[in-house]
Amino acid sequence: MFTSLRTEEAERDGGYGATAKRMGELVQEIPGFLGEDSAQTPGGLSVTVAYFRDLAGIEQWRDHAAHREAKERGRAHWYERYSLHIAKVEHSSGFERSNAAD
């Protein structure tokens, strides 16, 4: 779970959006990456939940060279603050309108 508040610089800086898009592509190559949900409130607050099969995938993504470089640029320019939580899913449920079984 990655929650972040972006700087005004990130809002203006074309580099942020291009890097975020590239990271969204690269993470899909990590073995065990299952997908992600992300929402952005205008003004800079983002909440992203990325799902991995196991910790090995998370560690591979954490150590990925291009991702490390992006994180450094993020801390230098694009993020006012962020928090990251690694968590183990214990229970899941869901709902779809077309198939209203919960």
Place this chain on the structure above:
Amino acid sequence: MFTSLRTEEAERDGGYGATAKRMGELVQEIPGFLGEDSAQTPGGLSVTVAYFRDLAGIEQWRDHAAHREAKERGRAHWYERYSLHIAKVEHSSGFERSNAAD
């Protein structure tokens, strides 16, 4: 972690916003509730991460009468789909610009 896509009805319906606001107040009364991060992309995608000290708090919130009623109205009117994951935080880190220690 609660990810949802709202219906067009929810966008128009004043009841959704009022109920969401009320739930945001009620959850704060749950023992062990630690806070939440939420972002909404215009168009209806929301990602909310609510933090609880333990499973007992999550169960109390799941079973809260007003919350149960809101969930029923949500499934009937406001949600196209949602997914809910209960997860145990194993590692946390963060960053703040004013205090650039990670």
